[in-house]
Amino acid sequence: xxxxxxxxxxxxxxxxxxxxxxxxxxxxxxxxxxxxxxxxxxxxxxxxxxxxxxxxxxxxxxxxxxxxxxxxxxxxxxxxxxxxxxxxxxxxxxxxxxxxxxxxxxxxxxxxxxxxxxxxxxxxx
Numbered sequence: 001x002x003x004x005x006x007x008x009x010x011x012x013x014x015x016x017x018x019x020x021x022x023x024x025x026x027x028x029x030x031x032x033x034x035x036x037x038x039x040x041x042x043x044x045x046x047x048x049x050x051x052x053x054x055x056x057x058x059x060x061x062x063x064x065x066x067x068x069x070x071x072x073x074x075x076x077x078x079x080x081x082x083x084x085x086x087x088x089x090x091x092x093x094x095x096x097x098x099x100x101x102x103x104x105x106x107x108x109x110x111x112x113x114x115x116x117x118x119x120x121x122x123x124x125x
Contacts, residue, residue, distance in 0.1 A: 002098060003024070003026045004096050004114070004115065005117070006022045006118055007022075012086055018086065020080065022116060025077060029072075032099055035096070035102075035108075036094060037097055037100065038092035038094045039095070040091070041092075045108050046092070046105060047102055050100070050102070051071065054074075055072045064083075067084050068081060069082040083121070090121060091122050093120050095115050095116055097110050098114040
């Protein structure tokens with residue numbers, strides 16, 4: 001049974017940083033591309049970042065490029081998202097996803113059972 005448990009969200013001032021973590025279990029973590037997505041209140045899912053199975057290739061939405069860094073530790077079955085220079089527009093619930101289907105930054109599909117419960121990030125002074 002796939003389990004993805006996000007943590008690390010919270011309230012931070014503009015310009016601050018947070019590090020999100022996602023603990024994966026129930027599948028062979030190193031065999032899967034992993035992603036972070038986010039969802040603003042009342043809106044659809046937005047792709048944030050992808051990382052390849054071995055962690056060597058990373059991809060970012062233009063809105064977070066240069067501020068966010070995705071990484072993974074396959075030995076620990078962990079996915080991370082380091083978020084720096086946070087802005088109020090980054091206020092969303094963030095989810096880690098296994099095998100995300102990407103069509104565009106605002107058109108993604110999450111395979112059933114491949115998303116965690118999410119962690120809330122709020123950027124406000």
